[in-house]
Amino acid sequence: MDVSGAGGWDEAPWKKLCAEELEKQYTPSKWTVRLGAEETLKTFSQIGSQATSKARATRRSQLHVPYGDGKGDKIDIYFPDVASEAWPFLVFVHGGYWQYGSKDESAFMVNPLTAQGVAVVVVAYDIAPKGTLDQMVDQVARSTVFVQKRYPCNEGIYLCGHSAGAHLAAMMLLTNWTKHGVTPNLRGFLLISGIYDLEPIVSTSVNAPLHMTLEGARRNSPQWHLEAAPVKPADPACPVLVIVGQHDSPEFHRQSREFYQTLCTRGWKASFEELHDVDHFEIIWNLTQEDDVLNQVEPWPFPLVAAIHSGQHGPFSPIEFEEGSF
Numbered sequence: 001m002d003v004s005g006a007g008g009w010d011e012a013p014w015k016k017l018c019a020e021e022l023e024k025q026y027t028p029s030k031w032t033v034r035l036g037a038e039e040t041l042k043t044f045s046q047i048g049s050q051a052t053s054k055a056r057a058t059r060r061s062q063l064h065v066p067y068g069d070g071k072g073d074k075i076d077i078y079f080p081d082v083a084s085e086a087w088p089f090l091v092f093v094h095g096g097y098w099q100y101g102s103k104d105e106s107a108f109m110v111n112p113l114t115a116q117g118v119a120v121v122v123v124a125y126d127i128a129p130k131g132t133l134d135q136m137v138d139q140v141a142r143s144t145v146f147v148q149k150r151y152p153c154n155e156g157i158y159l160c161g162h163s164a165g166a167h168l169a170a171m172m173l174l175t176n177w178t179k180h181g182v183t184p185n186l187r188g189f190l191l192i193s194g195i196y197d198l199e200p201i202v203s204t205s206v207n208a209p210l211h212m213t214l215e216g217a218r219r220n221s222p223q224w225h226l227e228a229a230p231v232k233p234a235d236p237a238c239p240v241l242v243i244v245g246q247h248d249s250p251e252f253h254r255q256s257r258e259f260y261q262t263l264c265t266r267g268w269k270a271s272f273e274e275l276h277d278v279d280h281f282e283i284i285w286n287l288t289q290e291d292d293v294l295n296q297v298e299p300w301p302f303p304l305v306a307a308i309h310s311g312q313h314g315p316f317s318p319i320e321f322e323e324g325s326f
């Protein structure tokens with residue numbers, strides 16, 4: 001079955017899928033190739049918890065810092081050894097289909113990145129059923145603004161999200177910061193195995209605790225916003241890296257590719273990368289490994305963040321961002 005191809009809005013390829021196939025396309029654990037679904041989910045959670053314990057035990061940190069008045073408005077901040085506040089910040093938004101996961105098991109990249117001089121912020125937001133999509137989007141915006149206000153000398157804020165977290169991070173491309181009183185110094189977006197059009201999941205089991213209407217799905221779809229009323233990049237030089245794993249489902253591939261293509265046509269400095277031989281979960285848990293090939297090779301953005309920041313590319317070559325049309 002082929003769900004690829006950049007169809008227009010009306011002829012969206014997912015509309016041709018039966019309910020069962022749609023459900024499968026949007027169940028990432030059904031596409032893993034090494035471990036079974038359950039074991040993969042268990043391992044993902046274990047690696048995330050271990051990485052978080054290690055980060056909290058070995059790195060200087062401030063945990064559960066409130067970025068707002070809500071009980072769930074909390075971030076963890078992990079610092080590099082260098083005594084400065086002028087670090088680059090990587091703000092990570094965890095995934096879990098907006099209904100599971102937490103910052104307390106999501107500090108995957110903290111040790112490798114803080115060792116390279118990058119401060120890492122792991123964001124908590126109110127997952128469903130407590131939180132709605134609109135609230136989660138607002139929480140991520142407020143947490144980013146909080147980082148900017150608290151560290152005005154930052155050397156750039158890099159927003160990184162995984163899966164549903166990539167969706168929340170991508171919504172920040174469309175955020176009007178005026179009401180927040182400050183525009184964060186956003187210098188890059190790293191969108192990993194994300195969903196950018198929520199309409200296909202309205203009729204899947206993912207939506208059971210979310211209660212999204214079609215209108216709500218569109219309101220919270222960066223793909224829809226970019227197509228319907230193209231938002232001009234606030235900073236056209238800000239790179240957006242759209243990354244998908246080789247063993248993500250065809251629908252996840254389609255979503256990433258179409259979002260990347262739309263970003264390009266709307267003037268964003270977007271880049272697309274399919275990471276070889278990793279699934280939806282390995283793509284993130286590999287980030288715990290400082291010497292993992294994924295942390296060294298040219299397309300991988302994390303070391304690049306540090307390299308761009310320091311003006312040196314060290315062992316990493318600079319990314320060639322594709323410009324304009326395609």
Ligand SMILES: N[C@@H](CC(=O)c1ccccc1NC=O)C(=O)O
Nearest residue numbers: 027028029030095096097163164
């Ligand atoms: N129930 C899903 C789990 C899932 O989608 C997921 C799990 C952890 C982190 C991210 C995920 N997906 C999107 O946010 C599955 O079985 O694949």
